[in-house]
Amino acid sequence: MLVGVAFAIIWMKDLLSISMLSGIYGLLSASFFVAMDAVDVAFTEASVGAGVSTLLMLVAITMTGRSEHPVRHKPLLALAVVFVTGSLLVYGTWDMPYFGSAEAPIHQHVAPRYINDSMQEIGVPNIVTSVLASYRAFDTFGEVVVIFTAGIGVLALLSVVRRQEDIEKIDSFNNSMHEQHLVLRIVAKMLIPFIMLFAFYVQFHGDFGPGGGFQAGVIFAAAIFLYTMLFGMSTAYRVINQSFMQILAASGVLLYGSVGVISLLNGKEFFDYSVLSSNPVTGQHWGIFLVELGVGLTVASVMVIIFFNFAGRSENSPPPVSKDS
Amino acid sequence: MLLGHYNYWIVIVLMMIGFYIVIAHGNLIKKIVGLSIFQTSVFIFYISMAKIDGGTAPILAEGIEQYSNPLPHVLILTAIVVGIATTALGLALAVRIKEAYGSIEEEEIQNKDNLDC
Numbered sequence: 001m002l003v004g005v006a007f008a009i010i011w012m013k014d015l016l017s018i019s020m021l022s023g024i025y026g027l028l029s030a031s032f033f034v035a036m037d038a039v040d041v042a043f044t045e046a047s048v049g050a051g052v053s054t055l056l057m058l059v060a061i062t063m064t065g066r067s068e069h070p071v072r073h074k075p076l077l078a079l080a081v082v083f084v085t086g087s088l089l090v091y092g093t094w095d096m097p098y099f100g101s102a103e104a105p106i107h108q109h110v111a112p113r114y115i116n117d118s119m120q121e122i123g124v125p126n127i128v129t130s131v132l133a134s135y136r137a138f139d140t141f142g143e144v145v146v147i148f149t150a151g152i153g154v155l156a157l158l159s160v161v162r163r164q165e166d167i168e169k170i171d172s173f174n175n176s177m178h179e180q181h182l183v184l185r186i187v188a189k190m191l192i193p194f195i196m197l198f199a200f201y202v203q204f205h206g207d208f209g210p211g212g213g214f215q216a217g218v219i220f221a222a223a224i225f226l227y228t229m230l231f232g233m234s235t236a237y238r239v240i241n242q243s244f245m246q247i248l249a250a251s252g253v254l255l256y257g258s259v260g261v262i263s264l265l266n267g268k269e270f271f272d273y274s275v276l277s278s279n280p281v282t283g284q285h286w287g288i289f290l291v292e293l294g295v296g297l298t299v300a301s302v303m304v305i306i307f308f309n310f311a312g313r314s315e316n317s318p319p320p321v322s323k324d325s
Numbered sequence: 326m327l328l329g330h331y332n333y334w335i336v337i338v339l340m341m342i343g344f345y346i347v348i349a350h351g352n353l354i355k356k357i358v359g360l361s362i363f364q365t366s367v368f369i370f371y372i373s374m375a376k377i378d379g380g381t382a383p384i385l386a387e388g389i390e391q392y393s394n395p396l397p398h399v400l401i402l403t404a405i406v407v408g409i410a411t412t413a414l415g416l417a418l419a420v421r422i423k424e425a426y427g428s429i430e431e432e433e434i435q436n437k438d439n440l441d442c
Contacts (some may be wrong), residue, residue: 018358037371037382039395044405045368053361053409060416064354064423078349086341093333100378102391107377113392117375119385127383127395128402136399143403150410157417209384214406239342264440306413311418 019061023054038129038282039210043202047218052303055225059310123281124207125286132212133295137271140291141256147252151302155246158309188230195223203296207285213292217299224304233311244307245301252298259290267292332373332392351431357361357412364408371397 026049033042097104114127114135122130132140199220206212228236259271266275273287274280339362346359375394383395419429426434 017383018355022358022361025362025365029369032369033372036376037380038375038398038401039382039384040374041368041372041398041402041405044402048405048409049365053412055357056409056413056416060354060420063420064429075349079343081348082341082345085344086337089337089340090334093330093337096330096333099330099332099373100376102377102380104374106374106397107394111396114395115383115385115392125385127385127392128398130397131399140403143407146407147410150407150414153414154417157414157421210382212402214402218406218409302410306410306417310413310417310420 005154006019019054019057022057022120023050026050026053040126040212040215043210043215043311044218047215047222051222052218052225052307056307056310059307063310063313080166121283122288124208124285126207126211128210129206129212129288129292130284134271134273134284135289137260137287137291141260141271142254144256144295148249148298151249152306154306154309158313185230188226192223192227195226196220199300201221203292204289206292207288213297214299216292217296218303220296220300221303221307225307228307233308236308237312240304240308242305245304245308249298249301249305252294252296252301254294255297256294257290259287259294288292333370336366336370336373339363339369353422353429354416355430357401357415357419361408361412364404368401368405371401 026045028044029049030046033039033045059284092277097106114131116126116134118127118130124130131201161322199216202211202219203213203216206216224236259273259276261270263272263275264270268275271287271291276286277283343359343361343363343366346362347356350356350359375397377391377393380391380393381389383392383398385392422434423429426437428434428437
């Protein structure tokens with residue numbers, strides 16, 4: 001725990017190699033989550049914090065320049081504000097329950113029901129999955145929509161319309177650059193299928209072990225990122241159709257939503273999966289399966305869309321010239 | 326039991342580091358990093374509240390009585406992925422600002438805007 005803090009403090013005084021540090025920070029917090037018994041969360045943080053976010057930050061930095069101005073506005077005032085807020089928060093913790101105590105109020109409300117009854121009601125050993133995809137499915141639906149919206153936002157901000165000659169120009173550039181890394185390419189060729197296989201395992205095994213749509217989506221996207229980095233944008237564009245990815249993202253949300261609508265049409269509540277099969281528990285299995293599939297589809301394709309738009313922009317446009325207006 | 330609250334204090338320290346970066350630095354990307362530290366501190370806060378001494382990961386198995394609380398795990402699991410999506414949106418905005426203004430330093434952007442008026 002303390003290591004994480006130490007790292008975060010180092011961070012404050014360096015340049016934009018901070019993105020590398022943020023990767024380390026992500027990995028550290030993932031291991032912290034394992035220590036706290038939150039395996040599902042650790043899984044997500046390891047793939048997101050240590051992998052995808054570092055990558056996106058690096059791509060963004062190639063476009064915006066890596067040096068930071070040393071000027072800070074009123075650091076003393078800021079420090080004072082931070083210090084006062086911090087001490088008020090510390091004062092607030094006096095009434096909090098002790099760390100790790102089983103009597104804390106958070107463990108008294110719905111959690112016992114999830115732990116005691118979810119096996120009979122849902123029939124899935126991983127409680128996190130059953131809460132995520134069944135008890136709180138409506139919540140998760142909202143989050144998937146947020147991710148989808150963020151994808152649309154990035155698309156609206158950064159999307160590049162490619163002309164044919166551009167693609168050819170990039171082609172020649174790419175080929176000269178990417179042919180050098182022969183070893184990397186061969187190793188990656190061997191690795192990528194396994195990463196994808198692992199993503200599918202995580203996707204469909206989420207009921208029993210840690211895993212699920214969110215993690216699988218990110219891991220799958222990471223495999224595609226790796227491919228793109230080693231073989232160049234133009235090859236990746238040929239392999240993965242952009243508009244297909246967009247349709248995939250939308251259909252993930254649609255799949256999730258329609259599961260809810262089906263249960264509405266059958267006279268039950270939104271996301272009541274028991275209608276999906278004659279046996280309520282089997283119905284729950286189907287519901288969770290479909291919903292997680294929708295989540296996985298959306299997350300993977302949104303991540304790929306975001307990455308392609310960032311990377312496409314950086315390879316496409318030479319260092320931007322400031323326009324005089 | 327003076328140290329019984331140490332998890333909250335670490336969260337507060339992390340959160341304040343993130344907060345300081347957000348208000349004291351002018352670089353937009355640095356601000357986004359600060360925001361994500363802030364965000365992570367909230368994640369750690371939730372997860373540390375879910376922990377029970379002697380509990381295990383919330384995957385049902387025979388012979389285990391004590392599980393940690395699954396609900397915060399669910400909330401944070403989705404929050405992390407939503408967090409990366411919104412961070413990406415923030416980075417996209419920063420890239421666009423760089424293209425429009427030629428800089429991602431807050432003060433230079435403001436100077437340019439003032440000149441335009």
